Amino acid sequence: MHNLLKMNRYSLLRSRIYWCGCAGTFLLGLLTGSTYETDVLGAEGGIAVTLSDIFIGMVYDSTFLLIIASSLLALVLGREFSWRTINQEVCAGHGRGAVFAGKVITYLPAYNLMVILYPFAGCIREASRFGLIDGGDFLSVIIKAVLYSFLLNSAAFLYAVFFCCLFRNLAKAIAFTAGLNFVLSLYLGYGMKLGLPLSFLPIYQIRKAVSTQSLFVPSCWLTAGVYASVMIFLSWRTFRKCDLK
Template sequence: MSAILALILGQEFSKRTINLEVSAGHSRKQIFTSKIISYLIAFNLMALVYPVSGCIREFGRFGVADVGMFFYNIIKAIIYSCLLNSALFLIAILICCYLQDAVKATSVTAIIIFGLSLYLGYGMMLRLPVGFLPTYQIRIVVSMKTFFQPIAILVGCIWSGILVLLSWIKFCKCDFK
């Protein structure tokens, strides 16, 4: 899904849609903020379709002894998935800001996400440090009983903060005519 995000946002750079927004008098801050918010909301909603539908399907198949616990787990999964998936989606936004081309951004994003996935899989098997990866934190949070997971929140906030900052710095330097 990150590659799809890179493709869509990259097209806005390639087709000069962002240039038109700047020419229309919108500030870079408004454009950047609106792109970040709208893309993160849209892609997080798409990312949540499968886990939530899987929970509902399993609820019907196996039943749940405690309905409150069922909804507690769904809400916990939604909140942490949105935080940690956003960190991964921001990789695509950063790459789009740097490359400003749909095809290149999609390719590089796909390679980076694939590389992170390989590192997660082999890193767990080889006992390498994987706790800094947002995808690993999603796995940990879902398997834990407690709602408040400070390490997962910290990982998500650090990744998101760094990626938004780097994206903003590059977006401010982009040449929009």
């Protein structure tokens, strides 16, 4: 009975954290949407002329949100280890493979949705100014951006999954997840100015995907595939061997 109450309390807390994150991201998009009228694809990206430009610009510039969203994921999943709710799931007879797959399948789409709310909110803010005269193009832009965002931004969330499995400690998982994503974001910023190698970064590939007209960008798929394969393998290997008794 005590364990059931503890799991119910955790589920309520997890939902509150997630929906507060979604609400904050959406509000931030509403507040900052107008700033992309003259700041499409970075400071040198030109003036927005359609709603598609606003959407692309906000996806291009949403790297900072990955630090916040991945840290929230580390907070939520880290608590499952700290509060031993995952231990209880395993001890209740659920296979480790099923538990691990369930966490990945649940959390990756959920936190990708949190990040993509940002450009959607900005477009709602700017719809009255630009209208939907490019309706067909706007729809194709959304589909492409959502697809590549899910593929490439998932790397940041898989870092959180890995650190949670590795440390099984809430504070360490958040610190390492936020720290790694922050360092990679700094490297991206300075790397673009200094001409450093960037192609290996998922956060660079998402910018490449949305700033090109091509629907199929092979380097993005390759980067996403490599990161997903490596991070899921490392996370599962760590989770499979960790002590959950």
